[in-house]
Amino acid sequence: MIEGALFLSALLSVFITVGIIGVLLFETVSFFGEVSILDFLTDTEWTPLFADKHFGILPLFTGTFLTTLIAMAVSLPIGLISAIYLSEYASDRLRTTAKPFLEILAAIPTVVYGYFALLFVTPLLQKIIPDLSGFNALSPGIVMGIMIIPIISSLSEDAMHAVPNGLREGGYALGSTRLQVALRVVLPAAFSGVAASFILGISRAVGETMIVAVAAGLQPRLTLNPFVPVETVTAYIVQVSLGDTPAGTIEYRTIFAAGMSLFVVTFLLNIISYSLRKRFREVYE
C-alpha cells in the first residue's frame, strides 16, 4: 500500500514530462493545422498579433540566438577562467568561501536582473555607445551572462577538481608551470565535464525569460544587430500572456508552438549535457 503510494509519487515526474509534451503537442498540432510548418520555419516575419498575420519563427529564434550568444561570450571565458583559478591556483580556503558567494548570483530572481539590465546597464552602455536603443540585445545578454557565470564556474570547477592528483603530479614532475598543468593536463582531462557545464549554460540562456522580456524590447526582428530591440521566444510567450488572448484562437496557440520549439532545443541541450557529465563520472569516479 505505502510502497504503491510512494511509487506513484516517484512516477509523478514522468507524468509531468508527459504532461508538458502532451499540452505542448496538443496545441502545436492545432497550430500547424492552420499554419504550414514551412511558413513557420522559413517566413521572416512574426506578426501574429497584427491584422496582417505572419508566423515565421525565425525573428524570435535570432532574438534568442543573439542574446544567448552575448551571454555566452560573457559567461564562458569568465566562468572558465574562474573555474581554473579556483581549482588550480586558489587555496582550499578561498575555494570553499568563493563558491557559495558566486552561487548567490544564481539565487537572485531574474526579474531583478531585468531591472538592472534595463535601468542600470543600458544607460551605462549608452554613454559608451550613443546609438544604443533603450531596449536592445546587448544589455540583457551581458546581464544574463553574469547570471550564468556561477553555473559554468561551479560545474567546471567540480569537474576539474575531480581530475586525479596523479595527473597533476605527472605534469609538474616534467617541469610544467601551473598554467601548463591547468591548460594542458587538467582541462583536457576534465573536458567532458567542462563541456557539460557550457551546454547547461547555453540551455539556461535559451530558456531565460524575464531579463529579456524586461530589457530586450518586445519587437520581433530578424537581425543580429545587438544595439536594436529584439524579441526572444520566451519574451514572446510573456508578451502574449500579458494580453487577454482567448483560448482556442490562433494567437493563443502560437505561444504553445513557440514553447514547443523552446522545449525541443533545451531538451536536446540538457540531454547532451547529461550524457557528457555521465561520461565524465564514469571515467573518474
Add this chain to the structure above:
Amino acid sequence: MDAAFHVQKLNVFYGKKQALRDVNMEIPAKAVTAVIGPSGCGKSTFVRCLNRMNDLVPGFRVEGSILYQGKDIYSRGMDVIDVRRKIGMVFQKPNPFPKSIYENIAYGLRIQGVKNKEKIDTVVEESLKKAAIWEEVKDRLPQSALSLSGGQQQRLCIARALAVAPEVLLLDEPTSAIDPIATGRIEELLRELKESYTIVIVTHNMQQAARISDITGFFLMGELVEFDPTSRMFTNPKDSRTEDYITGRFG
C-alpha cells in the same frame, strides 16, 4: 663515485608534524640508490624533496639543504621548474595523461615550446626505445595511453620522464601497482638506464632493492637509520633495527 646530491641536515614538516629528522645523505651519480623502510617512514617524502614535488603539499616546510651539483635546490634563486626538468620522477600509480601515446611523450617538449615535428618525432622514438616499450607501441602511437596495460603504462611514464632529457630519475615505488613480469622488465630497464642517469628508487620490496641498487638507505620514523652499499646492508647491517627490518621482523 661522484655524488649527485648532498643532503644535509634535512628536516621536513607537514604543518606541525615532522616527517623527516636530520637526514644526511650523499647520493652517487650514475648509480641506483634504493630507499627502503616501512610505510609512513618518510621514504616517499624524502624522494619527493629531491625534485621539490612536496612544494605542492599545503603546509609543507623544509629545513637544511639539498645540494644538487653543488647548488641548493631550495635556495631562493633556484627555479623549481628547472629543478623538476633536470630531475624527473615516476610515480607509484602509473599516471599517463588521457591523451595518445605519442602526445604523452611529446608533452614535455611541447611545454618547453618545441614545435618542430621532426624533432618531436625523433625524441618520442628515442625515449620509447630507452624505456624498452618502442616495439610494443610503435604501431599504435595515436591510440589512447589508457589502452595500455599497467606495466606498459608505467614504462610509458618512464619514457615520458626521459623525453625531457633529465639527469636524474626518481621513482616512487614504481612497481607496486603492476604484476611481477612487468616488474621484471622495469627492473631490467633501470639497470640499463643507470649507465646514463642517476636513479633513486623508493621501494617497499627488499628483494627489489637488493636486485637492482648499488647503495641503500633505510628509513624508520623519519630518520635515516643506515645508508650503505647494498651488498653490505643486506649481508651485514650495522644497525640492529635494519637487521630486524630486512629479516622481516616488522614492517
Add this chain to the structure above:
Amino acid sequence: MNGQETIRVEISDHKRIGRLADRAFSILGLFATTVGLAVLLVLLIDVFIDGYPRLGWDFLTQYPSRKPENAGILSAWVGTAWLMVLTALIAFPLGVASATYLEEYGRKSWLTGFIEINIANLAGVPSIIYGLLGLGLFVRGLNLGRSVLAGAATLAILVLPIVILASRESIRAIPASIREASYALGASKWQTIRHQVLPAAMPGILTGTILAMSRAIGETAPLITIGALTYVAFVPTPPVSLEPPFIHPQGLFDAFTALPIQVFNWVSRPQKAFSINAAAGIIILLIITFVMNGIAVYLRHRYQKKIRW
C-alpha cells in the same frame, strides 16, 4: 641524443614567457572570480539607492495604484505568501515520497533509471515551459482558472525536482547501521523509514525545501504565463475567520498577483516614479530570498558540523 641537444637552445626564451603567463593568469583568475561579485554589489547598491526612500509601512499596506506615490505591495506580498504556503504543501510531501521510493524501495531497473534521467531533465526545463503546462493543465484542463491554486500547483511542479534531489541526497547519507539497528528490533521496513530514516534525514530535506522555495518566490515567467494579473487591488479571501463557517477554501480559487509580478509591472512602466517602486519591491524580494538562502546555508552548515556518522 641529437634531437635533445638542439632543443636546449630554444627553451630559454619560451621559459620566460611561460613564467610570465603563469603570473599573469593568477591575477586574471582572481579578477574573473571577483567580477561577478563586484557586479552583484553594484546591483545591490543601485537597487538600494533607488528604492530605499520608497520603503515604509504604507508601501507594505497599500494596494497598487495609478499614482506611484500611493502604490504599495499589499496584494503582492499576500499573494506571494499564499503561493509559498500552498507550493510547500504540495511539493514537500510529493518530493519526499518520491525520494523515499527511489532511495529505499526502487530496485535498479530500467524504470528507476528512466525516472532518474527524467528528474534530471526536468530540473533543466525552462520555467516558462512550466507556465505553459500550468496554463494548459491547471487553468484550462482542470478548470482552476487563473487562481492562486493553479499558480501554486505550477510552482510546485517547477521546484519538485529540487526537493527530490535534495531529499534523495539526504536520505542516502543515512548510514546502513541506523536501518540495521531498527530492523534488529523487529521494525518493519516502513516503520524503519518512518521513525528512523526520515527524521534523521529531515534537516537535509528541509534545507533543500527552503532552497526550492527561495527559487519559487522569485519565479515570474510561469505565473505570468498562467495569467496571474499584474494589477490586483484585492487579496484572496482569508482562509480562516472568526465568524462561521470559520474556514474559507474559496480563497484558493481567487485571482492573485505576486511580488515579482508586481515588480515586473512597475519595471515595464516608463515613468521614473514607478521604477522607484520597482526598486523598493525588489529590496523586499531580495531580503526574503537572502533570508531563506541564509537559513538554508546555516542549517546545512550546522547539520554537517554536528553529526558525524
